[in-house]
Amino acid sequence: MKNKSVPEIWDAIKRGDWRKPTSGIAPGFAQTNVVILPKEDAFDFLLFCIRNEQPCPIIDVTDPGQTAPPQAGPQADIRYHVPKYRIYRYGELEKEVESIEDIYKDDMVTFLIGCSFTFEEALMQVGIPVRHIEEGRNVPMYITNIETSPAGIFSGPMVVSMRPMTPKQAEEAARITAGFRKAHGAPVHIGDPTKIGIEDIQKVDFGDAPVIKEGEIPVFWACGVTPQMALKKAKPELVITHSPGHMFITSITEEEIRNAHLD
Amino acid sequence: MKNKSVPEIWDAIKRGDWRKPTSGIAPGFAQTNVVILPKEDAFDFLLFCIRNEQPCPIIDVTDPGQTAPPQAGPQADIRYHVPKYRIYRYGELEKEVESIEDIYKDDMVTFLIGCSFTFEEALMQVGIPVRHIEEGRNVPMYITNIETSPAGIFSGPMVVSMRPMTPKQAEEAARITAGFRKAHGAPVHIGDPTKIGIEDIQKVDFGDAPVIKEGEIPVFWACGVTPQMALKKAKPELVITHSPGHMFITSITEEEIRNAHLD
Incomplete structure (x- = not known):
């Protein structure tokens, strides 16, 4: 996977050719945590992220039903391009799945939240x-x-x-x-x-x-x-996340993340 | 008003002793634009602000029904502490009022948006x-x-x-x-x-x-x-704003706004 472009990696994930942790693949591109919630709970969660920017730095948020993250992956589809997902109901893990095609609904909002992979690279450099x-x-x-x-x-x-x-x-x-x-x-x-x-x-x-x-x-x-702990505590009816380590690979470079604003 | 504390100014506004523009009062404290919306439209508007941080810098956002802005005025009451409000219905100005006590409902979210008064002070200095x-x-x-x-x-x-x-x-x-x-x-x-x-x-x-x-x-x-133009264009059922120039005076100093994060 090391020499593949980000869209090629997304394709490989969709085909089922990559179900492993994403650490080290697509070097130079930012990876993010994924939280998908029905719109009903999305305002509260967005507000939580804004009020707690250090633990919950927002890289991108979609409109309800928008499957392509507009900033972080305008060519991506969040239903297929994460190697493994977790489905939580009322705060409890229900199952781990490889696609959320059958669960994803038009009222769902996707949050992409920054992760420390990005700065670890800069420290090692x-x-x-x-x-x-x-x-x-x-x-x-x-x-x-x-x-x-x-x-x-x-x-x-x-x-x-x-x-x-x-x-x-x-x-x-x-x-x-x-x-x-x-x-x-x-x-x-x-x-x-x-x-x-x-x-x-x-x-x-x-x-x-x-x-x-x-x-x-x-x-x-x-x-x-x-934010994962806050989600578990709040016990909303449905939350979809990535599986630990199986992040969403964005088309944003780590350089763009440094000092980045969303707009 | 020049030598009054911010809480004293809030009190004066509530009593009706100040219905004029706020430019120059409470020097050193940040003033903000005010947008109040029912929760139904609040997610879209919050997302709009996040995606357009330069024109719509968020200073504070309340929970639905929270009358005191938690960061910008924990002792304030947004229903009384703005000198003049405007009520818009379906994008049209309905009226200008001095209190929103009778219109404010428990599902409403208040957005406080940064304004250029803050940096003009720094330029003049x-x-x-x-x-x-x-x-x-x-x-x-x-x-x-x-x-x-x-x-x-x-x-x-x-x-x-x-x-x-x-x-x-x-x-x-x-x-x-x-x-x-x-x-x-x-x-x-x-x-x-x-x-x-x-x-x-x-x-x-x-x-x-x-x-x-x-x-x-x-x-x-x-x-x-x-954001005011975006609100007019979207024509939501109800929007409450400050009257032009009649801003909300926060208890946040302009120094805190400089390089500030919300958390």
């Missing part, structure tokens, strides 16, 4: 270690005591991801990621985990436990699992 | 002339050939405001206003008006004709009249 990638593990994630700003039926704690590094690297990483407003932005916290309600850094809530080397401190970024 | 203020006139505004990104029922051309200055001042003004993402940001165009569909710079669509001095060029910024 300047030699800042991204430990979980080095170790072939999933990023460690934690539920914090930082409350999101609620909106309608949506509320809950902020979830953060953590990358250990030296204080000097943390400073540079903070400066670089501040430019990625559409990919979680600057760290929400650097240092003492207990300050944000994390009692034991080895006890993750999601992902894999971290490997922290001597002289390193934990650096925490707002995480895209935050 | 560094000695860049803001001609229409110097001349005691209204800012010249034009309908352009730049199309907004449509969203649901909302669409239409971008409206711009214009401030003449020297090329050197224009460069500095562009740099300064780029930091005001929540107050229309950088200019959308500098120089030749015909490039954005303005045939005669003296023929304004809104406001007063400009006074352009020798050696000056026109500098155009996205304008908050853009």
